[in-house]
Amino acid sequence: MSQTTAPTPVTADSLSEYTVRTIGVKRSYKMGTEEVHALRGVDIQINRGEYISIMGPSGSGKSTLFNMIGGLDKPSEGKVYIDEVDIAQLDAYELAWMRCRKIGYIFQTFNLIPVMTAIENVMLPMIFAGMNTADAQDKAAEILKRVELGHRMVNKPSEMSGGQQQRVAIARAFANDPAIILADEPTGNLDLTTGTLIIELLRQLNKERGVTIISATHDHKMLAVSDRIIWIRDGQIDKIERREDLNIQVGTIDGH
Amino acid sequence: MTNRDIKSKRVERQVKLPTSKAVEIAWKSIRQRLHRSLVVTSGIILAMAFLMYILSSDKAIDGMRNWMREAADTAEIQSAKKRVETLQPQVLALASEITIAAAKLPANASDTFDDKKSFGQEFVEIQKELGPLPVSPDVMKKLLATRAEMVNTFTQWREATTNLKEAKIIMNGPQNLVAMMKGNGVPTTDAEIRNARTQTNWLIALALLVAFAGILNSMLMSVTERFREIGTMKCLGALDSFIVKLFLIESFFQGGAGTIMGILLGLLLSMVGVTAQYGGYAWKMYPYPSIAAATGLCLVVGVLLTVGGAVYPAWRAARMHPIEAMRVET
Ligand SMILES: Nc1ncnc2c1ncn2[C@@H]1O[C@H](COP(=O)(O)OP(=O)(O)O)[C@@H](O)[C@H]1O
Ligand SMILES: [Mg+2]
Numbered sequence: 001m002s003q004t005t006a007p008t009p010v011t012a013d014s015l016s017e018y019t020v021r022t023i024g025v026k027r028s029y030k031m032g033t034e035e036v037h038a039l040r041g042v043d044i045q046i047n048r049g050e051y052i053s054i055m056g057p058s059g060s061g062k063s064t065l066f067n068m069i070g071g072l073d074k075p076s077e078g079k080v081y082i083d084e085v086d087i088a089q090l091d092a093y094e095l096a097w098m099r100c101r102k103i104g105y106i107f108q109t110f111n112l113i114p115v116m117t118a119i120e121n122v123m124l125p126m127i128f129a130g131m132n133t134a135d136a137q138d139k140a141a142e143i144l145k146r147v148e149l150g151h152r153m154v155n156k157p158s159e160m161s162g163g164q165q166q167r168v169a170i171a172r173a174f175a176n177d178p179a180i181i182l183a184d185e186p187t188g189n190l191d192l193t194t195g196t197l198i199i200e201l202l203r204q205l206n207k208e209r210g211v212t213i214i215s216a217t218h219d220h221k222m223l224a225v226s227d228r229i230i231w232i233r234d235g236q237i238d239k240i241e242r243r244e245d246l247n248i249q250v251g252t253i254d255g256h
Numbered sequence: 257m258t259n260r261d262i263k264s265k266r267v268e269r270q271v272k273l274p275t276s277k278a279v280e281i282a283w284k285s286i287r288q289r290l291h292r293s294l295v296v297t298s299g300i301i302l303a304m305a306f307l308m309y310i311l312s313s314d315k316a317i318d319g320m321r322n323w324m325r326e327a328a329d330t331a332e333i334q335s336a337k338k339r340v341e342t343l344q345p346q347v348l349a350l351a352s353e354i355t356i357a358a359a360k361l362p363a364n365a366s367d368t369f370d371d372k373k374s375f376g377q378e379f380v381e382i383q384k385e386l387g388p389l390p391v392s393p394d395v396m397k398k399l400l401a402t403r404a405e406m407v408n409t410f411t412q413w414r415e416a417t418t419n420l421k422e423a424k425i426i427m428n429g430p431q432n433l434v435a436m437m438k439g440n441g442v443p444t445t446d447a448e449i450r451n452a453r454t455q456t457n458w459l460i461a462l463a464l465l466v467a468f469a470g471i472l473n474s475m476l477m478s479v480t481e482r483f484r485e486i487g488t489m490k491c492l493g494a495l496d497s498f499i500v501k502l503f504l505i506e507s508f509f510q511g512g513a514g515t516i517m518g519i520l521l522g523l524l525l526s527m528v529g530v531t532a533q534y535g536g537y538a539w540k541m542y543p544y545p546s547i548a549a550a551t552g553l554c555l556v557v558g559v560l561l562t563v564g565g566a567v568y569p570a571w572r573a574a575r576m577h578p579i580e581a582m583r584v585e586t
Binding site: 091113114 | 266267268269270271273277284285288289484485487488489490491492493494495496498577578579
């Protein structure tokens with residue numbers, strides 16, 4: 001399980017253990033007397049080092065699935081395993097540890113802490129992990145340089161463009177060397193060019209660090225870099241495609 | 257391998273951060289949004305200013321009542337009384353001297369005099385200040401123009417009258433103050449004061465209630481506007497206890513600053529208020545020790561109320577679901 005070589009080839013060993021696995025995950029919301037079925041039973045297996053896109057129209061349940069995988073919400077039915085650990089079994093401290101060390105989150109709205117500078121934002125998860133300030137500072141600076149923000153380290157989010165803010169958010173997600181990066185519509189608030197750069201950056205980091213990236217999106221630019229695409233419709237998996245199979249279809253998708 | 261085994265191998269428990277970290281982050285947050293903090297704090301400032309104003313005005317009036325009660329025995333009043341007693345006959349004697357001299361004046365006496373002591377327009381000023389002259393200004397002018405020694409007598413009368421007036425004001429101070437207080441509807445007798453005490457206590461209770469509501473509202477606002485931030489922190493691994501600490505510490509800083517500003521504002525307003533109403537009497541026996549005690553009380557009450565008022569909002573913030581961070585407003 002080397003963390004530095006990318007993307008981990010699917011061997012018998014890695015097949016037997018998935019980074020993320022869901023079994024029959026259902027989630028429904030009560031809206032007054034009516035029940036909204038956001039997820040109607042989803043089974044997915046994701047290998048270490050994979051770059052996965054969860055695609056589907058708005059309201060299809062992508063964010064709901066993202067929340068389930070990220071341990072941010074509990075399924076009404078079914079199970080979610082992270083590194084073969086049933087997250088329903090975790091107590092508050094273990095969940096917090098997992099969110100801090102195992103998973104990095106990237107949001108559509110960047111969600112930087114507005115009163116903190118770029119470097120302070122990146123340091124925050126390290127501080128939560130118990131790292132001392134000096135080490136956290138060095139490490140945060142290094143990651144910020146990696147996302148080409150070495151010159152913006154002491155700027156506040158309000159002094160940065162959307163693309164720069166999202167790069168800080170990416171640096172923050174990578175702060176504690178997580179095994180999984182979860183991104184919900186990471187390019188949703190960005191223009192075409194900036195979005196492309198962000199997608200490329202995520203792909204590079206995925207290859208460099210062997211981190212598993214799962215991105216909920218309806219941005220078709222993601223198709224080109226994803227190892228697999230999980231298409232969701234109405235809270236159910238419509239189809240799962242590998243990139244190799246996709247190449248033939250790219251023309252038609254772009255043709256929309 | 258059972259799930260328990262795997263779990264114990266792969267998942268650890270999140271560390272509890274030392275409070276100093278929470279202090280550091282809370283302090284940063286306050287400093288960075290000073291402007292915003294001030295808006296939130298203004299609720300606390302106003303509430304504490306109200307409380308301090310009520311308390312310190314009440315104490316200041318107490319001080320004046322004490323002065324009224326004790327003033328009769330003070331050296332100041334005693335010596336004023338003595339001066340009145342000696343000045344009164346002096347003034348009368350000088351006035352009668354002038355009246356007698358005036359009666360002797362010939363009808364055709366000149367009223368122009370060439371020396372430097374020109375009492376012309378000045379009589380009007382003197383009358384304004386000291387009341388009517390012993391004789392009419394016209395007669396006085398003639399007297400001063402024709403009888404040189406009268407200049408001296410008049411000067412003496414003027415001096416004695418001025419001193420008498422001043423001594424009388426000091427001597428009658430307590431009565432004047434009672435009149436002023438009555439005019440302002442402030443109770444002066446013991447029975448009245450006892451009745452009013454209940455009223456003041458109600459006012460203080462009201463001030464406390466206002467303070468608590470203001471603080472609770474401020475803290476709830478501060479939590480509500482930071483839903484996303486709190487959710488994000490939880491996604492980054494913040495424990496509930498850390499969020500609670502963060503808000504309690506933040507409110508402690510904010511409450512402390514707001515309380516101090518509120519106390520200063522309230523104290524200043526009450527000082528200006530009593531001075532405007534009672535002039536120098538307010539400061540005759542200004543009760544510094546009880547004002548200091550009131551300040552201490554307000555400080556304790558303010559900080560307790562702020563931290564107390566933040567408990568519920570902090571608990572709500574900590575309980576918040578991390579998915580709030582993801583919600584995109586449409
Ligand atoms: N908190 C919620 N309460 C009620 N309904 C919800 C809630 N969150 C999501 N839904 C519903 O679940 C469905 C899936 O939503 P979501 O996962 O956000 O879709 P997507 O991210 O693909 O746009 C939608 O119909 C949405 O209205
Ligand atoms: Mg969504």
